[in-house]
Amino acid sequence: MDFFNNLFARQQFTSHLLERSFNQPAGWIELALAAALMWFTFWMASRIISRRSASSPKWAFLHHIGQRILWPILLLITAIIGLYLWQSFGFRGVWLQLLVMAARWMILIRLALAVVNAALPDNKITDALERTLATVLWVAFLLWISGIDDIIIHTLKNVELPIGSITLNLYTILTGLLWVAVIMMLALWLARTVNSRLMKSSRLDMNVRIVLSKVITSALVILAILIALPLVGIDLTVLSVFGGALGVGIGFGLQKVASNYISGFIILGDRSIRPGDRLTVDNFTGYVTKITSRFVVLRSAGGVEALIPNETFVTSTVINESYTAKSLWQSLDIQVAYHTDLAQAMQILEAAAAAQERVATDPAPKAFLIEFADNGVNLRVGFWVNDPENGFLGLFSAILLDIWKRFNENDIEFPFPQREVRILNEPQTPDYEAVRHAGQKARADTRSDETFDSDDGVHQ
Template sequence: MSFFSNLFTRQEFTARLVERSFNTTSGLLELALCAGLMLLTFWLSRLIMRRRHQGDISGKRQFIRHLIQRILWPVLLLLAAVAAMYLWKATGHRELWLQLLVMAARWMIAIRFVLAVLHAVIPNGRFSSQLERSLAAVLWVVFVLWLTGLDAFIINVLKSMVIPLGSSKISVYTILTGLLSVCVVVVVALWVAQLLDNRLMQVQRLDLNLRLVLSKIVKTLLVTIAVLAALPMVGIDLTVLSVFGGALGVGLGIGLQKIASNYISGFIILSDRSIRLGDRLTVNDFTGYVTKITSRFVVLRSAGGAEALVPNDNFISSTVINESYTGKSLWTSLDVQVAYATDLPQALDIMTTVAARQERVAADPAPNSFLVGFADSGINLRLGFWVNDPENGFLGLNSAILLDIWRRFNEEGIEFPFPQREVRILNDAEDNNVAAASLQAAAQLTRQNTRSNEPASAGADAVDSSEQDGGANDK
């Protein structure tokens, strides 16, 4: 019993003991045995996971598989190290490296379990591998500090650093342990909320919006309870935090008003089912399909792949066009122009038949064709129909219908008109008469202008002559 009771207790691994193990044959053999156990258990864990490899899975099974894959090697290493340590001690040798290996394997199990939980709680892409490696490095540093006994010294230093808070005083150690406890409890709460969310999403008899509302309510309650339960666990009195209550209320009322409004609006649009996943919405001249509903915004994805993040408050305070509110099908139309000599009943029947043959076109209500108007070059026709799956787009469907109409019109001899202009050219006789009349009118106008200018010219010449005679007499 003493062997198992002292198996995980902290030992005094001083530098002198480590140095002595390198100078003895038993110490080197023990070190080689530890290296061999690490390689053997690593190869065995890889072999087991390779044989049990299956296809893609999701949900709870995916987490269990990821957890087993992460902790299988340290679990095998721990079992092998404990068995080897028992046999090594039975032979009369003193264990050192095997004891270190047992503690390291146990700590590795704890680290990998924590990382597996964080990987399941935090969404993909946010908890990157770099952050995971950094957190693992920090945890290994904590293990080394605990193993060497330096943790007691660091804890005493942190406890001596006191921060006054009103009439109370809180040490840095209390703050750090409180934050750590809150983080651990919140992570556990988020993990439980994730499991409950997966269960709720599998309940098909409940409406999807109702499932989303229940999921968000459960997650919010669990996180709130976790924070309120974690602070007293480390000795932080909740009444001390009342100092920040007024400031937090003012901040929510002024600075965080929009965020609070979006958060509450998210629950409203989910509870009244005015917006659902897959709905086709038009908000601020942007049309797209709802792909995600969060506590703060709704994601709209257009047919071209562009995504818009619309705050939830916009769906409460402004007008939103929901083309899928009462039904998923959408109505669309195509315009076609035919020549004036076309048999219109036949053309309308062809257009209706072509649209009805498409699988994506709804049979009830059935497609229909209409005469829209008489244009300059032809007669305008319109084909209207309902599309069962508008989320797949309209371009391909419209192209297929128009191509089929073109083929059927060509088979029936129905002509597609094009703009026409009539140009009239006058004959030579008429052209000569018009030109002669124009010349005669121009000559007559010239003669009239000449006659009207002759008297004025004569009077001017007489005045000039008298002025010249008067000048000669003066001389």
């Protein structure tokens, strides 16, 4: 019974015990045994993980935690067994007990890091935060195992800070902030877990799922704050003052932020915009890929993404081509020669469009005669595209190639521009009759008529 009571007691660890173990052969043997247990359990954990098949996404988080704590659990079990056997031979365990305490601490650290990894998005900042948190926790373990933490805690308790009508010491404040961080992290992890399950549900509309996700996240964060603030020593009655100050701040500096946040709930609630919709906002056309609390992400066919504030969808005109139905009407113009059998050409246009899988069959493609142009007759074929999010260029190309093939098989001509060409390089000679009449006119009487002469005496 004393063995288990003293298993995690740090009072047995002093610097002279570790120093004495280096001066005794038994100490070196115990250190080698501890190193062997670490290597053996690490090898065993790696073998178990490599043989285990990937878990289903439903249990991905538990599978991730299991992989991270498998080695420290095996190390803890083997270290306890090794310590028990070592003490049964009459030796005092130092390194093995240190290994037991380090294995237990490693389990706690890896559990905390797993929660942080699950609560925060996967990016470089989260990775850096995990490494920093692991370093801080291991430093805390070293301070605790060496007893230096008592000195630090005593110093922090002697530093008092007056806050309003109460006085708090630095240790209470830091402990409260630590609990705030822990509770907030648990709330974020729980919110992300619930949201992940909610997004995979097919029973609810996508907009309803997004609204519930945002409401659950906000509620859990607020609940975490209400639980954590008393731990820091802050009375919840001060929230009324804080709420008034926050209202003033929203009315002035945070007006746009609050407007976008509220507008996000409005557009989700009235279902005017949904993920996958094709929108045109300020001459930018794209598909909705993400709806956040502040903006909507539109992605064009070329990969360009635009971040549109939520307020824009409430206060401005937005063209939603997918509001009622997902399919879109598209058309292609074709010109044929005047001697073409127009009925046959229009049937070919309709058949070429209907042959594509992406083109809707109800309503079926329809061809129209547009106008009699200078060089030929203009025809147009219109059709509904079932999946506009996959683009139109490839579909148009396939339809045009099919039309070209069918026109050639039926001897239907694509007209060329028709122009009258006149050659001007030949010498231009006047007509004979025109020359004769000009000669007669020149030999006629050249006397002037007085009615056409001026009065300045020129005719005299």
